[in-house]
Each structure stands twice: as C-alpha cells, then as structure tokens.
Amino acid sequence: MRITIVGSGNVATHISAALKNAGHRIVQVYSRNLHNAALLAYHVGAEATDDLNALTINTDLFIISVKDDAVVPTIAQLAKYGKLIAHTSGAVELLPMLQFTQQAGVFYPLQTFSKTKELNFREVPMCIEGVSEAITKTLEDLARDISNKVYRISSQQRKVLHLAAVFACNFTNHLYGVGEGLLKDSGMSFDMLRPLIAETADKIKERSPFKVQTGPAVRNDETTMAAHLQLLEQQPHLQDVYKMLSQDIIKNHNEVNGDR
Amino acid sequence: MRITIVGSGNVATHISAALKNAGHRIVQVYSRNLHNAALLAYHVGAEATDDLNALTINTDLFIISVKDDAVVPTIAQLAKYGKLIAHTSGAVELLPMLQFTQQAGVFYPLQTFSKTKELNFREVPMCIEGVSEAITKTLEDLARDISNKVYRISSQQRKVLHLAAVFACNFTNHLYGVGEGLLKDSGMSFDMLRPLIAETADKIKERSPFKVQTGPAVRNDETTMAAHLQLLEQQPHLQDVYKMLSQDIIKNHNEVNGDR
Numbered sequence: 311m312r313i314t315i316v317g318s319g320n321v322a323t324h325i326s327a328a329l330k331n332a333g334h335r336i337v338q339v340y341s342r343n344l345h346n347a348a349l350l351a352y353h354v355g356a357e358a359t360d361d362l363n364a365l366t367i368n369t370d371l372f373i374i375s376v377k378d379d380a381v382v383p384t385i386a387q388l389a390k391y392g393k394l395i396a397h398t399s400g401a402v403e404l405l406p407m408l409q410f411t412q413q414a415g416v417f418y419p420l421q422t423f424s425k426t427k428e429l430n431f432r433e434v435p436m437c438i439e440g441v442s443e444a445i446t447k448t449l450e451d452l453a454r455d456i457s458n459k460v461y462r463i464s465s466q467q468r469k470v471l472h473l474a475a476v477f478a479c480n481f482t483n484h485l486y487g488v489g490e491g492l493l494k495d496s497g498m499s500f501d502m503l504r505p506l507i508a509e510t511a512d513k514i515k516e517r518s519p520f521k522v523q524t525g526p527a528v529r530n531d532e533t534t535m536a537a538h539l540q541l542l543e544q545q546p547h548l549q550d551v552y553k554m555l556s557q558d559i560i561k562n563h564n565e566v567n568g569d570r
Numbered sequence: 571m572r573i574t575i576v577g578s579g580n581v582a583t584h585i586s587a588a589l590k591n592a593g594h595r596i597v598q599v600y601s602r603n604l605h606n607a608a609l610l611a612y613h614v615g616a617e618a619t620d621d622l623n624a625l626t627i628n629t630d631l632f633i634i635s636v637k638d639d640a641v642v643p644t645i646a647q648l649a650k651y652g653k654l655i656a657h658t659s660g661a662v663e664l665l666p667m668l669q670f671t672q673q674a675g676v677f678y679p680l681q682t683f684s685k686t687k688e689l690n691f692r693e694v695p696m697c698i699e700g701v702s703e704a705i706t707k708t709l710e711d712l713a714r715d716i717s718n719k720v721y722r723i724s725s726q727q728r729k730v731l732h733l734a735a736v737f738a739c740n741f742t743n744h745l746y747g748v749g750e751g752l753l754k755d756s757g758m759s760f761d762m763l764r765p766l767i768a769e770t771a772d773k774i775k776e777r778s779p780f781k782v783q784t785g786p787a788v789r790n791d792e793t794t795m796a797a798h799l800q801l802l803e804q805q806p807h808l809q810d811v812y813k814m815l816s817q818d819i820i821k822n823h824n825e826v827n828g829d830r
Contacts, residue, residue: 555744
C-alpha cells in the first residue's frame with residue numbers, strides 16, 4: 311500500500327519503519343514541525359511536509375498518529391482527500407471519526423515506544439477496528455504484514471485495554487522510579503534492583519500475576535509492613551501509596567482464597 | 571563448604587541448588603514439615619530432618635531461610651552448635667542475632683523466587699553483611715561462587731532495598747493483576763498485555779524509569795484520565811489507585827522539570 315503518516319512521534323516512527331520493512335511504501339510524512347517530519351521521512355524514504363492542506367492524493371491510507379486531543383480535528387482536515395483514514399490511539403473511539411468520513415478505522419499498537427529503542431514489531435499486539443467489514447479486513451491484512459498478533463477490538467474494549475495498559479505499564483514504570491529514588495537516597499544503585507524487575511516481568515509470561523504474588527502484604531506480615539511505613543516517615547505520600555497497594559493486595563488475596 | 575539449610579521454601583530451594591551446583595556440600599535440610607525437608611534434601615543430595623535440636627555438627631554454616639518472624643527465634647536455637655549462622659531475610663537486622671551468637675552474618679538474595687521457575691542465579695544480587703571482617707569475607711566468597719553480583723550492604727541499607735523491592739516487584743506484580751482483571755471483565759485475554767509488560771521492564775534495563783515515563787499522566791492528558799476514571803466507576807478503589815498514582819506521576823514530572 312501507499313501510506314501517508316500523519317505525525318512524527320514514537321508511534322509514528324515505529325509503525326512507519328515496520329510498514330516500510332514489510333514492503334509498503336511510505337509516500338509522505340506530515341508533522342507540524344518540518345524538521346521532525348524530515349527526520350522520519352528520511353528514515354523511511356518518504357517526502358516530508360508540514361502542510362496538512364497540500365498532501366499528495368497519490369496514497370491509499372492516512373495513518374494518524376498525533377496526540378489524542380488532535381486526532382478528530384486532524385481527521386476533519388483529511389476527510390476531503392477521500393482516502394481511508396486510520397488512527398493509532400487507544401483512547402479515541404471510532405464513532406467521532408464518522409462525522410467526517412465513512413472510510414474510517416483504527417490501527418492501534420498496544421505497546422510502549424521510544425524513538426531510540428528498537429523492538430520486535432512482530433510481537434506488538436495490533437488492535438483493529440473498521441467502520442465496515444471491508445475496511446476492517448484491509449487494516450487487518452496490513453497489520454498481519456507487520457505483526458503476528460492481530461486482534462479485532464471494539465472501541466469500548468480498546469478503552470479498557472488502554473486503561474489496563476496504564477496500570478500494567480505506566481504505573482509500574484513509576485513504581486520502578488520510586489524504587490530507584492529510595493535506593494539513591496541510601497547511596498545504592500538502581501542496578502541492584504534491575505534483575506528483580508526483569509524477573510518479576512518474566513514470571514508472568516506464563517503465569518497469572520495474582521497466583522505468583524509475593525511480599526509482605528500477601529503474607530500479611532504486619533511487622534515488616536510497619537517497619538516499611540516507618541522507613542517512609544519522611545515521605546508521607548509514598549506511605550499512602552504503600553498502604554493503599556498493600557491493602558489492595560491483602561483484600562485481593564482474601565477474595566481469591568474465599569473463592570476457593 | 572559444608573552447609574546446613576534451615577527452611578525449605580522458595581529462597582531455601584534456589585540458594586541450596588545454586589550452592590550445590592557451585593560445588594558446595596549441602597549436608598542437611600531442616601523443615602518443620604519433614605516431607606518438605608525431604609523433597610528439597612532429595613534434590614540437593616542432603617539428609618532431611620525436622621528436629622532443630624538434633625542437627626549434625628559436621629557442618630560449617632547454617633543458612634536460615636525461614637519466615638521473617640521466625641529468624642531470630644531460630645538463631646536462638648541454633649547458637650548452641652557454635653557454627654557460623656547467616657540468614658537470608660531482607661527485613662531482619664544483624665543486631666538481634668548478636669544476643670545469641672557472635673558468628674553471625676546475612677546472605678540476602680535480592681530476587682523473587684518461585685520453586686517451579688528456574689532462574690540464572692549468577693544474575694541475582696547477593697547482599698552480604700557480617701559481624702566481623704572475617705565473616706563478611708567468608709560469606710562474600712561464598713556468594714561469589716554462585717553470583718556475579720555481590721554487594722556489601724548494611725542492615726539499614728538492606729531494609730531500604732527490601733522496601734524498594736516491594737515497590738518495584740510486589741506492587742508492580744499486583745498492578746499486572748489489576749490489568750489482567752480489567753481485560754477479563756471485558757472478554758479479553760491477558761496475553762494482549764504481556765508484550766507491553768515485557769517491554770516496560772526491558773526499557774529500564776539501560777534507562778532511568780522517570781526518564782522513559784509514558785502515558786496520560788505524564789502528558790497531563792486530562793481528557794483521557796477523566797475517561798479512565800469513568801470506566802472505573804464500578805470499582806471505586808481502583809479509581810483511588812488510579813488517582814493517587816497519576817497525581818504522583820504528574821507531581822514527579824513537574825519536580826524533575828523544575829530541576830532542569
């Protein structure tokens with residue numbers, strides 16, 4: 311397919327590279343910032359532009375990878391080209407696209423991307439939705455060219471996926487950072503914690519998280535929890551996080567046991 | 571060394587296997603539950619016992635790997651053998667051991683263990699503390715036989731490490747489970763989230779977590795956060811976790827930016 315990429319951020323960068331590597335042609339890369347457009351365009355052999363009103367019509371698909379708030383306004387501007395338009399957002403529903411175009415779909419990669427970190431796109435779950443079976447099929451086929459994990463996902467499910475991703479990715483990354491901060495304050499390196507983080511993530515590759523929960527909360531080890539809260543005396547809001555998550559673990563553990 | 575293992579749980583299982591594989595001899599495995607002692611003893615070619623008062627004196631070191639609350643009472647019972655005693659707990663200080671013995675040390679592996687999951691012990695950070703330089707050195711040498719990552723860590727630092735591990739391992743695992751629950755409730759499989767979890771952990775292998783934070787909170791994307799809280803309407807206590815961690819991420823991001 312001939313594909314126009316609208317956006318030049320982390321998602322746009324990884325998706326356009328994956329599509330190009332799969333043999334598709336990226337014809338243009340748009341960004342408000344021409345320098346950013348040019349950088350990405352160079353890597354995928356495309357033309358760069360910062361003018362949304364002068365895009366080439368010599369394309370089959372616009373992939374919109376801009377900030378969530380900008381997705382629908384961007385679609386409003388692209389509809390006049392009469393081409394298939396898909397966005398890559400976890401948070402934006404299909405419905406609001408339909409005010410502007412009937413050639414609408416979603417091409418959402420459920421992954422965390424950084425421009426400077428390579429990853430194997432074939433392992434990225436691609437969540438597809440289309441306004442019609444034909445559009446769904448087109449986007450699904452395109453997704454299969456770049457990933458082994460292609461799912462048909464409704465707007466409602468996609469919102470839940472995105473929410474679950476916030477818990478499992480954004481919040482966990484924040485907790486890694488809290489760990490790093492605690493170690494630094496006591497003169498220790500985050501390197502000490504890295505093997506534990508790797509193993510914690512590795513454990514659930516074939517297991518259910520609640521079945522491999524460890525630590526003082528799940529053992530209801532009150533002495534250790536009290537000692538930890540004492541250590542956090544100077545950081546009352548880390549104390550609050552500690553209490554809340556520990557209570558959740560205890561509650562959850564009791565419910566799971568009660569169900570047996 | 572000839573080593574007696576006191577305990578038969580996850581830590582005792584992995585440490586005794588690593589020590590045996592490094593050429594040390596496990597002479598006895600003690601557990602209150604003789605069946606559990608026998609299971610582990612069988613795997614490491616040791617004798618099993620459930621009698622703490624009739625252990626062999628033909629040993630150089632007792633490694634105590636029992637529940638945190640039981641560590642000091644167990645040391646009280648073992649002191650009479652006049653051998654070196656080390657415990658494997660993140661939470662128990664060296665000081666209370668000294669009421670009972672002067673041959674005291676700590677041999678703490680900073681990792682999450684499951685009996686049924688293999689791991690590369692050479693990557694497990696070993697945190698060593700001893701009452702004297704000689705004891706510290708003995709335990710350090712032993713640790714080097716099984717791990718490439720050996721650290722001298724004080725009791726105070728070890729408590730902080732353990733606390734940081736609760737944030738970076740136990741709490742993150744709980745959040746994985748929250749993600750799984752949200753997906754299940756909407757008819758989706760946890761498999762969809764597994765690549766994201768793997769990548770989130772992979773990202774910080776060479777990066778600092780706060781520098782790679784992604785998601786709606788760090789972007790201060792209020793629309794998406796409001797939509798997520800709406801989705802959690804029926805689970806008010808997940809709403810509380812969402813709000814608290816999002817506020818922490820925003821606060822932290824502002825502080826980091828303020829420092830620049």
